[in-house]
Amino acid sequence: MAIISMQGINKVYRTQEVETLALENVNMEVEKGEFLSVMGPSGCGKSTMLNIMGLLDNPTNGSVFVNDINTTQMNDSQLSEFRNHTLGFIFQSFHLINSLSVIDNVELPLLYRKASANERTNRAKEVLERVGLSHRMKHFPSQLSGGQCQRVAIARALVGNPQIILADEPTGNLDSRMGNEIMDLLFKLNEEGTTIVMVTHDEHIAKTTKRIVRFFDGRRVE
Amino acid sequence: MFKIYFKQTLAMLKQNRLISTVSILGTALAIMMIMVIIMVQHINEMDMAPEVNRSRTLYLKNYQQKSRDTLNREWTSGDLPYELYKQYLSEIKVPETVSLITREQENAILTIEGTNNSYTCSQTKTDGNYWKIISFDFIEGKPFDQADYQSGLKKAVITEKIAKKLFGTSAATGKTVNVNYVPYTITGVVKDVSPVFTFSQGDLFVPLTSVYGYKNSWGVMLILAKSKADFQAIKQEVRATERRYEANNPKYTLNFWGPYDHRTQKDNIDSGTAVDESKAPKRILLILVILFLVPAINLSSFSMSQIKKRSEEIGIRKAFGAKKYTILIQVLYENLITSLIGGFIGLLLSYGAIIWLREWLLDFPDEGSIPAGAFISPVVFLFVFLSCIVLNLLSAGIPALRTLRMNIVESLKRK
Numbered sequence: 001m002a003i004i005s006m007q008g009i010n011k012v013y014r015t016q017e018v019e020t021l022a023l024e025n026v027n028m029e030v031e032k033g034e035f036l037s038v039m040g041p042s043g044c045g046k047s048t049m050l051n052i053m054g055l056l057d058n059p060t061n062g063s064v065f066v067n068d069i070n071t072t073q074m075n076d077s078q079l080s081e082f083r084n085h086t087l088g089f090i091f092q093s094f095h096l097i098n099s100l101s102v103i104d105n106v107e108l109p110l111l112y113r114k115a116s117a118n119e120r121t122n123r124a125k126e127v128l129e130r131v132g133l134s135h136r137m138k139h140f141p142s143q144l145s146g147g148q149c150q151r152v153a154i155a156r157a158l159v160g161n162p163q164i165i166l167a168d169e170p171t172g173n174l175d176s177r178m179g180n181e182i183m184d185l186l187f188k189l190n191e192e193g194t195t196i197v198m199v200t201h202d203e204h205i206a207k208t209t210k211r212i213v214r215f216f217d218g219r220r221v222e
Numbered sequence: 223m224f225k226i227y228f229k230q231t232l233a234m235l236k237q238n239r240l241i242s243t244v245s246i247l248g249t250a251l252a253i254m255m256i257m258v259i260i261m262v263q264h265i266n267e268m269d270m271a272p273e274v275n276r277s278r279t280l281y282l283k284n285y286q287q288k289s290r291d292t293l294n295r296e297w298t299s300g301d302l303p304y305e306l307y308k309q310y311l312s313e314i315k316v317p318e319t320v321s322l323i324t325r326e327q328e329n330a331i332l333t334i335e336g337t338n339n340s341y342t343c344s345q346t347k348t349d350g351n352y353w354k355i356i357s358f359d360f361i362e363g364k365p366f367d368q369a370d371y372q373s374g375l376k377k378a379v380i381t382e383k384i385a386k387k388l389f390g391t392s393a394a395t396g397k398t399v400n401v402n403y404v405p406y407t408i409t410g411v412v413k414d415v416s417p418v419f420t421f422s423q424g425d426l427f428v429p430l431t432s433v434y435g436y437k438n439s440w441g442v443m444l445i446l447a448k449s450k451a452d453f454q455a456i457k458q459e460v461r462a463t464e465r466r467y468e469a470n471n472p473k474y475t476l477n478f479w480g481p482y483d484h485r486t487q488k489d490n491i492d493s494g495t496a497v498d499e500s501k502a503p504k505r506i507l508l509i510l511v512i513l514f515l516v517p518a519i520n521l522s523s524f525s526m527s528q529i530k531k532r533s534e535e536i537g538i539r540k541a542f543g544a545k546k547y548t549i550l551i552q553v554l555y556e557n558l559i560t561s562l563i564g565g566f567i568g569l570l571l572s573y574g575a576i577i578w579l580r581e582w583l584l585d586f587p588d589e590g591s592i593p594a595g596a597f598i599s600p601v602v603f604l605f606v607f608l609s610c611i612v613l614n615l616l617s618a619g620i621p622a623l624r625t626l627r628m629n630i631v632e633s634l635k636r637k
Contacts, residue, residue, distance in 0.1 A: 056541055056630040077545050084543025095538050095634060099233040104226055111223055112543035140233075156542070 002065075003164060003195050004030040004053060009062035011048055011218075022048045023059070024218045030164075030197055035190040037206035038199045040215035046199045047168055049215065053197060054087055054166040055079050066164070084112050088157030092169035094149040096141040102152050103128065103137040109160040127155040131185060147178030154185055165189065167198040171205065183208070224555060231556040242560070245524060249564025250571060252517030253609055257572035259509060260605045262583050265418060265576075265596045267485050272415060272422045274357045278450055280481035281421075282311070282443040282460065288475045301440040302478075304430070310463040311478075316455045317445045321351040322430065323421065324441030330426055333400045334388055341387050343425035345401070347433055347441070355446045356422045363395035363410030366429055374431035378406040384425045385411045401428060418584055418596075445481055457481060514609075518616035526621035529553060530636070536625060537633025546626045550619075557618035558610065565610040573597055 011023040023045045030036055030053075038046045051057040052064060055071055063072045066086060074082060088109075096105050106124040115123075128134045131151040141149055150170060157165050167186065171179030183205060190196050198209065206212050214222035235242040269276050285306060286299035302311075307322050314320065323346055330345035350368030358365070362385075366377040378401060385394040385408075394408045406428060415423050421444065430436050447456055460478055467476045479496050480487065489497045529536075536549055544552075576583060596602075625633075 051631050054541075056634075080540065080543050080545045083541065089541055091634070095534065095541075097230075097535050097538060099230050099237060099535075100226070104229070107226075108539065109542045111226065112539075112545075112548065117225070 001032050002029040003032040003034075003067060004028075004197070005065040006049075006053060007063045007065070009049070009052060009059045009064070011045070011052065011057070012060045022218055023052070026062070026218075026220050028053075028213065028220060030195060032163075033190070033193055033195055034211060035187070035196045035209040036198070037209040037212045038197065038215065039201070039203070039206050039212055040221075044215040045218040046215045048218075050166055050168055050197065050199050054089060055083050056089075080112070084109055084160065086163055088160065088162035088165040090150070090153050090157050090165060090167040090170045092172040094141070094146075094153045094173075096149055096152060096156075098141050100140075101137065102133065102139050102141070102144070105141070105152055106155045106159050108156055113160065123159055124155070127158045128152075130158070131155045145178075146174050147181060150174060150178070150182050151185070154182070158189070162194070164195045164197070167196065169199055169201065171200070171202065179205070227552050227555050228559065231559045234556070235560070241528070245521070245528075245560055246564040246567065248517060248521055248524065249561050249610075249613060250567035252513065252521070252613060253565045253568025253606065254571040254575060256510060256513050256609050257569055257602070257606060258575050258583070259506065259513065260609075261572060261576055261596065261602060263485070263506060264599065264601055265584060266488065268596070268599070268601065270419075270596065272356050272358045272412075273419050275355055275446055276484040278447045279355060280317075280445040280447065280453060280456055280483060281487040282445065282478055282481040283487065284479040286477045286479070288477075290473055290475060302443055303440045304437055306467075307441075307443055310467055311443055311460070314445075314456070314459050314463065316447070316452055316459050318448045319351045319354050319446045321349050321355055321444045321446075322441045323348040323352060323444065324430060324439050325424070330401050331403070332384065332388065332426070333403070335398065335400065335405075341384070343384055344423070345426045345428065346424035347428055347430040347436070347439065349430060352427075352444070355444050358412040358415070358422070360410050360412055362393055363408070365427075366409050371429040371431055375429060376404065376406045376432045377409045377429060379410045379412060379427040380408055381412055381414050381425050383414050401426065404434075406432070443481070453483065514612060514616065518613055521613065521617035522621055525557065525618045526624070529618070529621050529625045533625060533628060533633045533636040536628070537630045537636075540630045540633070549626060550622050553622040554614060554618055558614045561610040561614040561617075562607075565606050569602075569606050 006026055006028045009023055009026040010021070013020040013022055026045075026049060028049075038049065040046045048057070052059050055064070055066075059072065063070055065071065066082070069082075071079065071082060097108070100108075103121070103124050106128060107120040110120040110123060125134060125137070128137060131154055133148060133151050133155065136144065136148065141152070144152065150173075154170075165186075170186070171182050174182065186196055186198070187208075200206050212222070213220060267276060282302060284299065285302055286297060288297040289295055302322070304322065312320060312322070325344065325346055329342040331340055331342055333340045349371040350366060353365040353367075358379075361382060365379050366375065370377050378399060380388070380394060380399070388394065388399060389397065394411050397408050398405050399408060400406070417423050421442070430439065433439070445456055447453055460481060464476045464478060468474065477496070482497060482499065485502055486497055486499045489502055539549055540546075
């Protein structure tokens with residue numbers, strides 16, 4: 001059963017001088033519980049595709065269905081709420097908030113669910129325990145290594161129990177040892193039933209996932 | 223949620239000390255200028271002991287009488303003459319009470335029989351009703367009353383300062399003091415009054431009728447209304463007395479300038495013209511608008527650059543479910559904390575400015591002091607708080623709204 005379905009997606013970037021076709025007629029489905037890799041050369045549109053799939057950006061044409069719900073009909077406020085409950089994000093450059101402690105960063109998605117302070121803290125501690133960083137709760141991102149930052153980002157992505165995690169080059173800024181640790185975490189999550197869509201340059205890592213989709217020049221080729 | 227925003231604001235202030243200092247100082251200076259204006263108005267207008275009835279008191283200071291003869295346009299104007307007051311104004315019905323006070327241009331000389339000491343002091347001549355309008359703090363005795371005034375009895379009320387000079391630590395009530403070599407009995411001693419209180423400052427108070435030649439004196443009429451709602455009716459009654467005068471004196475026209483409320487009477491310094499009562503509020507409003515807008519525009523460009531630096535954070539928050547209004551509230555709340563810190567510093571700076579520049583701002587001598595109640599006042603604090611909110615909205619609201627329009631992906635790309 002497809003948990004995500006993208007149909008006829010086009011994305012055009014327009015400036016005053018130039019029009020760029022980032023995605024052209026992309027059709028794609030992601031099955032529930034799948035661990036899907038998206039690959040392609042730089043500028044092929046894979047990150048653009050992931051952003052649209054994650055409802056962070058709007059397609060110029062086409063529809064995105066998540067859990068059979070047509071998200072392209074939703075307004076900003078509805079999209080925010082939908083993302084909060086259904087999706088988790090992991091970025092290449094972690095995107096942690098430097099002025100918040102580790103635990104405050106992890107609690108972020110729950111803040112927008114109006115969860116009580118106790119609920120937020122307990123749940124955040126739980127996921128930090130899971131990623132092995134409960135001893136760093138009060139630290140700030142600037143005090144952590146790259147791998148630790150990415151683990152915090154994974155904890156943040158998990159804290160709301162999302163059905164789907166979207167990861168954009170999660171090991172891109174890490175050395176191979178740390179990259180392997182992160183991938184182990186993601187595999188564990190997938191075994192527990194979380195659907196994961198991951199953009200990666202690394203063929204070796206991609207081959208360990210269940211399916212690979214390839215993009216070239218804004219089009220899906222495989 | 224707000225606890226986390228508060229923690230984050232403090233963390234950001236610590237992380238960017240120079241920028242935080244500039245931002246807070248900018249706000250502090252803006253609030254300082256605004257609060258100097260507000261507090262000067264407040265000090266000049268608020269009900270404050272002993273002038274506890276300012277808000278329901280009208281003041282009539284000047285008059286002008288003109289001949290109707292177009293060939294011989296003689297006219298007189300000036301302070302309110304005693305005779306005019308007595309005949310036409312002292313019995314008006316609408317107010318709760320009325321009083322006339324005069325202030326001797328020269329100081330009075332005080333001497334005590336049997337001593338060689340003499341002291342000069344300022345003298346206020348008034349009536350028994352005065353003590354119902356101005357609420358002095360009597361530390362000894364009591365004031366002279368209307369019956370004393372009507373009988374022209376030589377009774378006096380002195381201030382604490384004068385009592386100490388004349389009698390040291392002994393009680394002054396019942397004792398005799400020579401005022402310009404005429405013996406007066408002291409009926410009461412009041413606490414010293416700050417020069418900021420125009421209609422109650424003075425060292426010595428005597429019944430107007432006790433002074434030789436009092437019928438040729440002139441002064442200011444104080445009109446205590448039962449409530450502010452009666453102001454219009456009182457003004458109409460004063461207009462009616464003008465018409466009554468003109469009916470009795472057909473060769474002349476008479477204009478009383480006023481009566482004016484406490485704020486407007488300050489502008490009534492020229493006996494030849496009436497005061498435009500809307501002028502002062504408009505002037506103050508214009509000054510306040512400028513004082514809000516100029517720093518707000520400067521701070522808004524500063525806020526804009528600060529918010530742009532946080533575009534990535536805004537993108538992250540939106541990605542994880544924050545709605546636009548949630549982020550707007552966060553940005554305004556964080557900026558409000560900075561504004562309140564700046565506001566507190568600005569308030570302290572405004573106290574310093576008022577104390578340092580009191581002669582220029584409040585027009586009274588250096589040796590005077592401003593009552594503490596002028597500074598510690600709910601009105602003042604409310605104005606500071608509202609000023610911080612307005613400045614916050616003007617300086618951070620618009621930049622925040624503009625940044626919120628940015629697409630999440632664009633926001634995340636900015637570092």
